[in-house]
Amino acid sequence: MSDSQGPIWEVFVQKKAGQPFVHCGSLHAFDKEMALQNARDLYTRRNEGMSLWVVPSAAITASSPEDIGSFFEPANDKVYRHPTFYQIPDAIGHM
Amino acid sequence: MTSQETLYTYTLRLADNALVLGQRLSEWTGHGPFLEEDLALTNIALDTFGTATSLLEYAAKVENKNRDADALAYRRNEREFCNILLVEQTNGDYAKTILRQSFIDAFNILLYTELAKSKDETLAGIAQKAIKEVSYHFRHTSSWVVRFGDGTEESHNKIQDALNELWRFTGELFEMDEVEEALVKQGIAVDAKSFQAKWETQLDELFAKATLKKPETSFMQTGGRKGLHTEHLGYMLSEMQTLPRMLPDAKW
Amino acid sequence: MENKNFEDVFEAKLVKNDMIEAKDWMPENYRKHLIRQISQHAHSEIVGMLPEGNWITRAPSLRAKKVLLAKVQDEGGHGLYLYTAAETLGTSRDELLDALHTGKAKYSSIFNYPTLTWADIGAIGWLVDGAAIMNQVMLQRTSYGPYARAMVRICKEESFHQRQGYEIMTHLSFGTKEQKEMAQDALNRWWFPTLMMFGPPDSESPNSENAIKWRIKRETNDQLRQRFVDQTVAQIEYLGLTLPDKGLKWNETKKGYDYSEPNWVEFKNVISGNGPCNKERLAARNASHKNGEWVRAAATAYAKKNAEPFMAA
Numbered sequence: 001m002s003d004s005q006g007p008i009w010e011v012f013v014q015k016k017a018g019q020p021f022v023h024c025g026s027l028h029a030f031d032k033e034m035a036l037q038n039a040r041d042l043y044t045r046r047n048e049g050m051s052l053w054v055v056p057s058a059a060i061t062a063s064s065p066e067d068i069g070s071f072f073e074p075a076n077d078k079v080y081r082h083p084t085f086y087q088i089p090d091a092i093g094h095m
Numbered sequence: 096m097t098s099q100e101t102l103y104t105y106t107l108r109l110a111d112n113a114l115v116l117g118q119r120l121s122e123w124t125g126h127g128p129f130l131e132e133d134l135a136l137t138n139i140a141l142d143t144f145g146t147a148t149s150l151l152e153y154a155a156k157v158e159n160k161n162r163d164a165d166a167l168a169y170r171r172n173e174r175e176f177c178n179i180l181l182v183e184q185t186n187g188d189y190a191k192t193i194l195r196q197s198f199i200d201a202f203n204i205l206l207y208t209e210l211a212k213s214k215d216e217t218l219a220g221i222a223q224k225a226i227k228e229v230s231y232h233f234r235h236t237s238s239w240v241v242r243f244g245d246g247t248e249e250s251h252n253k254i255q256d257a258l259n260e261l262w263r264f265t266g267e268l269f270e271m272d273e274v275e276e277a278l279v280k281q282g283i284a285v286d287a288k289s290f291q292a293k294w295e296t297q298l299d300e301l302f303a304k305a306t307l308k309k310p311e312t313s314f315m316q317t318g319g320r321k322g323l324h325t326e327h328l329g330y331m332l333s334e335m336q337t338l339p340r341m342l343p344d345a346k347w
Numbered sequence: 348m349e350n351k352n353f354e355d356v357f358e359a360k361l362v363k364n365d366m367i368e369a370k371d372w373m374p375e376n377y378r379k380h381l382i383r384q385i386s387q388h389a390h391s392e393i394v395g396m397l398p399e400g401n402w403i404t405r406a407p408s409l410r411a412k413k414v415l416l417a418k419v420q421d422e423g424g425h426g427l428y429l430y431t432a433a434e435t436l437g438t439s440r441d442e443l444l445d446a447l448h449t450g451k452a453k454y455s456s457i458f459n460y461p462t463l464t465w466a467d468i469g470a471i472g473w474l475v476d477g478a479a480i481m482n483q484v485m486l487q488r489t490s491y492g493p494y495a496r497a498m499v500r501i502c503k504e505e506s507f508h509q510r511q512g513y514e515i516m517t518h519l520s521f522g523t524k525e526q527k528e529m530a531q532d533a534l535n536r537w538w539f540p541t542l543m544m545f546g547p548p549d550s551e552s553p554n555s556e557n558a559i560k561w562r563i564k565r566e567t568n569d570q571l572r573q574r575f576v577d578q579t580v581a582q583i584e585y586l587g588l589t590l591p592d593k594g595l596k597w598n599e600t601k602k603g604y605d606y607s608e609p610n611w612v613e614f615k616n617v618i619s620g621n622g623p624c625n626k627e628r629l630a631a632r633n634a635s636h637k638n639g640e641w642v643r644a645a646a647t648a649y650a651k652k653n654a655e656p657f658m659a660a
Contacts, residue, residue, distance in 0.1 A: 004643050005129055005440045006650070008431065025500065026431040027131055028440060030646035032655065033238055038131040040231075041138050042424055046504070065371045118404060121412070124419050125400035126631070128639025130393070130427045137420040141413060148409045165408045189642050245652065246645025253641070331404075338407035338465055345523045347407040347465075 006030035008057040011039040013049035021053050029054075096274070098281075103157045104177070104274045105284050106218070107167070108320055110150035111178035114168055115328070116199060117143035118335055119186055128189050135235060139196065142228040149221045165347075169339040173329045174322040181264035183319070183328045190250065191257035193239045198261065200233035201297050202268050205290040214282040237301055244305025251306065258302075259310050266315025268294075361562050366492040369435040377561050378436055380554065381491050384563065385433040386443045390454035392426035393447070394628050398462040399471060407465060414511050415468065421504050428497040435493045448633050455479075456614060457540050459622030466519050466526075466533035472512015474534075474541040477579065480505055481571045482545070490562040513582065520586040527587075534583065535591040539609040540617075545572040547611060577603045 005028040012021040024043050029035035035054040044052070063071055079085045088095050096104070120140035127133025151164035162170070182199065186192045207229060210222035243254040269287040271279075278284030302309055318324065338347070353372040360367060367373055396419050403419065406412035430440050446452035457475050462468060483505065486498040519530035546552055546568040558564040576595075583590050594607035616622065 004640075004647070005444075006643070006646065008434065025428055025497070026434075027427065028129070028431075029131060030242075030643070031650040031653065034131075034646065037135065037235055037238070041135040042131065042427065045138070045420075045424075062370065065368070121403050121416055124403055124416060125396035125423070126635040126638075128635070128642035130423055130430070132639075132642070134420055134423050134427070137416055137423070141416055141420070144409065144413050144416070148413070151409070168409055169407070188638070242646050242649040243642075246649040247641065249641050250645030250648075334404050337405050342523060342525055345407075345526050347411055347518060 006034075009035040009039070009054045010057050010060060011043050012053040012055070013039075013043055014051040014053075015049050017050065021051070024048070026057065096277075098277070099157060099159075101274050101277050102215070102283065103154055105278050106150055106154040106157060108177045108274075109218075110147055110154050110167070111176050112182050112199075113143050113147035113150060115176070115178040115331065116182040116196075117147050118331060119182065119184075120192070120196070122186055123192065136192075139232050139235070142225075142232070146221065146225050146228070149224075153217050153221070165339070169336045173324060173332055176324065176328060176332070177320050177322055178328075179264070179267040179270075180316055180319040180325050181261065181267065183325060183331060184261065184264065185327055187257065187260075188253055190243050190254040191261065193236050193243065194254055194257045195261055197233065197236035197240050197301070198265055198268070198298070200229050200236050201294055201301075203229040204233055205294055206285055206287065209285040209290070213284070218283065240301055240307075241305045244302075244307045254305070255307055258307055262310045263312065263314060263316045267317050267319060270317065270320060272320070361490055364562070366495060367490050368492045376557070377563075380557060380561070380563065381494065382433055382436050382438055384554075384558070385429055385436075385494055386438070386446070387453050387455075389426045389429035389433060389443065390447045390452055391458065392422045392429060394454045394458045394632060396422045396426075397628055397631050398458055398460070398624070399468060401462045402465060402468050405465070406468075411515070418472070418508055418511060421508070424504070425497075425501045428500055429494075432491075432493040432497040444636060448629070448636055450620065450629060453618060455544060456617040456622060457544050459617050459625045459628060460536070460540050461624050463536075464529050464533060466516070466529040467537070469512050469515030469519060469530065470533040470537040472508050472510075473516050473582070474512070474537050474579070475544065476505060476508040476512060478541050478544045478575050480509060481575055485565050485571070488562075488565060494563075516586055516588075520588060530586065531588050534588050538591050542572055542576070542606075542609045543611075543614045543617075545569075545575070547614070548608070551611075573603055576606050580604055 007028070007030075008026050009029055010026050011024055013024045014021045027035065027038050027042055029038045032054065035056075036052060039052050039054050043049070075081075117140050120136060120143060124133065124137045124140065127136055147168075148164055151167045155163050155167055181195060184191075184195060204226065207222040207226045211219050211226060213219040213222065240254065243250040245251070269291045271286065271288060275284045275286070279286045299309070339345070354374065357367065357371070357373060357377075360371075367377075399415065399419050399422070403412065403415055406415050430443055433443060434440060443452070447454070462471070480502070483498055483502050487495055487502055489495045489498065516530055516533075519526040521527075546555075549555060549567045549569045552568055555564065555567055559567065580590065580595070592607045594605065596605045597603075598605045617625070620626075
């Protein structure tokens, strides 16, 4: 949604190198340089991160709550994807 | 002037520039053009007060007259302040505030880069920390100068007006007198003249991007470094200093 | 699915303490209640910048100045987090600000009182933020996800606010005679308005019932107010200040203090526009918004000229 405050952007912060970028909030900005600067001034005032992504909210495609069943529940019974599904002799120890 | 007095004066000039500018910037807090920008400018104000505090603490130490940083900030009179005139100018509209800030940010990057090499370890340390801050400030303010210059007709006119009004205060940034000259010889102070051309080139590039025209006049206002100010400073100080002046024995 | 089924899913989530997210179905009244509550909360943060901002240029030491600046800046950030949380419910910041600027939206009554002395800055941090934190800690577990996440962030940042306020009060209370008088005067003026911040008594609170049912609020106005009084009395005693309430008495049965009710007639007046500073606060907000108009227009125009292909609308 665009208004006199500029479009909304979503901000992702990486706390330390090697860690995933995590969504930390949103802001308004009129262009991408401003979005980046605003993200820095808003969301990293207390050493929260060392790398930033900003994405126009409008560019995000999200799944719907109605999709929960068809998207995510089919994974429930695929227990063979998890290591605990398999029996390893005790003598082998950790694997 | 003893070398101690020279160092005190030099440090105090740097400190007063930061203090007075920080005070001006902080007037915007809560009144910015939109929320995100309100926070951004306040960050710049906080950095600036941080530098001011470090410099005032050092000035107090060099002076060695039982005055601390707060005493220097809150108990000196208008004529004892030695900031340049540019930083005490009223905020005006947001274009004027941003343009004034961009002049100083561009200057400070060059200043602190040199000062970081000072033989005076304290000044060098303060400068090293400040470089990172002012580099970000310039990134922020210069992007706004371009947005204003190349934005709407109204914003273009406003920032062009600000440029016409403020340009006459920029000469003082590069002034040198016996204080700086003595300290430059000792490898302590920075020779601002040495990077004046670089500063002008950088700003010319910025003005070009922002489609702004530098005023023709080369006449420059001066006096702040010697305590001769514009009328604005007195009001600012009487506001800033009111409590410590009202209750001189109180601690805060 | 019919509405009824949606409603069952929604209710089931509340029962399980699951969060409601932006795209989930929600009853229209729940959405409206949230937009009203979150935006009032956001407005309170933004208007709240003004009474404290009133002392930024007069803060009496370099340290105090930096602390106050950082604090007022935080309030702005909190307003911003909350506005974006409200925007996930289908409103816009423009709409929300417009409601504030035209006087349609409400904000916390406390910010319509003037900050007359430096001690008021201490009292606001200590009492007003102290009261706000009680509410905010509870709201970290509120049922609407984006609101709860904003509150988690806000609570983390707020943690220094009350401490800095109490620190100011400590300096003043143990300072010179004039400073101590200043501190007592501030306590006298801010105590009852602070108690009003928790809202009207439960018996007269029109929105409380729904808010509790929907798990937006988890404790009632009176419960929070009582906890605030119980916690604050000892802090006042430590400062050697006098609580401006002759009715304050320890009640052994309820293991809490009995206290006098604030003046609810005054509360209703302040809320509906007749407080000492309502007009000034709104005028200040309107002025900055209006002065910022050409700035935002410039940024819009510049962005349009330099639009990245992916941003072309």
